[in-house]
Each structure stands twice: as structure tokens, then as C-alpha cells.
Amino acid sequence: MKTSLLRLVALAVLAFAPTVSHAHEKITAGPNRGRLITAVEPRAEFFVTPERKVQITFVGQDGRPVAPAAQVVTVTTGKRSDPTRLTFAQVGNVLLSDAPLPAGNKLPTVVQIRSAPDARPVTARFNVDTSVCGDCRNAEYACACGH
Template structure:
């Protein structure tokens, strides 16, 4: 029993060391370098950003948050707007993907961003509550807010 307990403790220490060694806290909200919402994808991160013309851009970053070339990734988006669901297609533009059309008018609706790292890869779906008003604490659009519950903000139903 003592050996089993010691082995279990050693495994826990080893696993926590491995997760701590990758350079960032997976539970922490990462601010997007361009002001957008960062999500974790296989091999790194992707930043979802709504541009001033309401077209969406997605930029990929490595684990070190340095931009990586937009290459084999496949990006699609479904906006669940009050007027109905609308699918946005993306095209590669320099180092990012940009939607061919703009988001539907208004805000306060759900966006489902789907990312595949390669053609045959399993899709990763990210649900984003799209709100354009600016957070009073972090000065980012609400959909990209980086405030946490501990600081009085957060994505868990807060209202700034």
C-alpha cells in the first residue's frame, strides 16, 4: 500500500512538472496580440478577431505565441444570429484566414468557430458569445475579454 501511494505521488509530481514546463498556464485567458479572443488548438493557439468591417480573421500562433504560417488549417464559422444561422467561409490571406463575408448585423449571439489543423484532422469547435461592447476593465470587446472571475470580470456571465 505504501509503495502504491508513493508511486501515485511520483506520477502526480511528474505529470504536473510536464504541464508546467510547456511555458503557459492552460487555464489562464491569453490576451490576443491583435485584440481578439485566443483559443487553444492542436500545436498552439488561434486568435479570433472581428475586424472593423465585421469580417473575421483567424491568426495561428505556436505555443510560444509567435505567429505561424497559415498553411494546412481549415477554418469555418457559423453565426447563430437572431435572423438565422449563417455560415462564413474563409480564405487564406498572407499569414491569416479572413472570412469572405461579414458577420450578420447586431450582436449578442453565439458564434461557433471550427478549426481543423489539417484536412483529415478531427475538428475543434469553439463557442464564442459575440458581444461588441467594450469591457470596462480590460478595454477589449466583450467577446475577447480577458478579465477573470477573481478580478471581478470573466466570461462566466459577467456584465461590465
């Protein structure tokens, strides 16, 4: 009786653990110090280039870049009343947006990644704040400090 109760407690802790850790979601930076989107496999690094284009680099389990396969990425960003939709083309080993981000900072952004054109999209939402964090030196959208 006691054992099964303990097991139940353990199961409850396990069940709640992901929720707890999600509340303090820690961002992992990718190979270019962009933001790693970890809900997809392989993981995808969201990085803003100096030209303000969005570069998506897929990252394998070993943390090294892997070439895009059949993934389809779309990014919707900017003012909700006048959003900018970016599409991507493969350039070398990465996907690069067809156009730069709109002007401004702290742009509300939705990234959708399909592992294949007919697959269900995985969605990541965050603000693209390109100011540099004074602690980790990453852009704030990829800040790994957890503040």
C-alpha cells in the same frame, strides 16, 4: 502502503485538476487582442475586424503570428434558426472570412478548425460580444479579466 496511497491521491488530484481549471477557464488574448483558441496547435486567434469580418491568426509557442498551413476554418454564427456560415481565405499571413458577421451582438458562435482538410475538427463555442471591457479594454469575447 502509505506511499502508494499518497501516490494514488496525487494521481487523483492530477486527474481532476483539468476539470477544475476548465470551470474557471481564463481567456488568453492574442497578438491583436482577439480570443486565443488554445485547443489547436498552433493556437488560433479569433478576432473581429472593424469591418466585422472574422480574422484568424495562427500563433506560435512564442506568441508570434505564424502563417496558415493547410488549416480549414469554418464559423457558424447568429440565430440558430437562421445561422450564418462563414468560410475563410488566406489574406497575407491570416485567414479572413468571406463575409462579415450578421447584425447584432452576443452572437452564439461555433468555430471549427481542421489542421488539414481531412482532419477531425476542433470546435470552440462562445458568444461574440463585441462590446469593450472597461477593465482590460479587450472586446468582451476576448476579455482576459475572468469575470
